Amino acid sequence: MNLFRFAGDILHLLSILVLLLKIHATKSCAGISLKTQELYLAVFITRYLDLFWNFHSLYNSVFKVVYIGTTSMIVWYMRRHRNVKLTYDRDHDTFRYLFLVAPCAVLSLLINARYNLFEILWTFSIYLEAVAILPQLVLLQRTKNVDNLTGNYVFLLGLYRAFYILNWVYRFATEPGYSAWLVWISGLIQTGLYLDFFYYYVQAWKQSKKLQLPS
Amino acid sequence: AQSNLLKDEL
Numbered sequence: 752m753n754l755f756r757f758a759g760d761i762l763h764l765l766s767i768l769v770l771l772l773k774i775h776a777t778k779s780c781a782g783i784s785l786k787t788q789e790l791y792l793a794v795f796i797t798r799y800l801d802l803f804w805n806f807h808s809l810y811n812s813v814f815k816v817v818y819i820g821t822t823s824m825i826v827w828y829m830r831r832h833r834n835v836k837l838t839y840d841r842d843h844d845t846f847r848y849l850f851l852v853a854p855c856a857v858l859s860l861l862i863n864a865r866y867n868l869f870e871i872l873w874t875f876s877i878y879l880e881a882v883a884i885l886p887q888l889v890l891l892q893r894t895k896n897v898d899n900l901t902g903n904y905v906f907l908l909g910l911y912r913a914f915y916i917l918n919w920v921y922r923f924a925t926e927p928g929y930s931a932w933l934v935w936i937s938g939l940i941q942t943g944l945y946l947d948f949f950y951y952y953v954q955a956w957k958q959s960k961k962l963q964l965p966s
Numbered sequence: 967a968q969s970n971l972l973k974d975e976l
Contacts, residue, residue, distance in 0.1 A: 756975065760976055763976075801973070805973070807973070807974055808974075811974070811976060814976050815976070818976070873973070915975075918975075934975070
């Protein structure tokens with residue numbers, strides 16, 4: 752465990768909490784993609800299947816339970832809460848699950864470290880996490896005016912990924928024999944997806960203006 | 967061993 756990895760995990764948790772609190776406090780999920788949230792839930796469930804038999808550390812186990820729990824709550828709010836579900840922007844959140852899930856499923860069958868069910872599901876979760884933000888980015892693009900909390904949510908998520916890259920660089924430099932190509936490449940692609948958003952987020956912040964994405 | 971090494975991250 753190094754500071755970059757720890758910062759990454761905390762930022763990830765923070766991003767989820769920002770979103771959950773926003774929904775809870777405003778009773779609105781306007782601008783939030785349910786597709787992205789459900790994809791993240793699928794990511795967490797397929798990756799953390801080993802929760803019960805593959806104990807690594809209390810730290811990891813607590814985070815796994817918290818990520819699954821908080822993301823489930825967000826999905827529950829958006830689907831079931833009597834007021835929140837009315838604010839869901841389903842007309843703009845039209846990204847097809849299949850476009851993301853199918854290629855990731857095929858890729859995880861073709862490229863994996865070991866050919867067994869749990870290894871393949873784990874690999875699938877790595878690939879799916881890389882692209883799960885796409886429905887959210889498309890929704891932001893469509894609605895143009897991004898409210899502050901939604902913008903901060905996406906920014907914190909991107910920052911979490913950036914810190915994971917620093918963590919890999921640090922581990923590569925300090926741990927002999929450490930290499931993780933599958934995770935690195937997926938992670939680089941995932942972080943790359945945020946670059947465009949980052950650019951506009953920083954611009955808006957510098958000019959202390961409301962975040963607006965171009966068409 | 968490699969895949970165990972990967973799985974110490976979240």
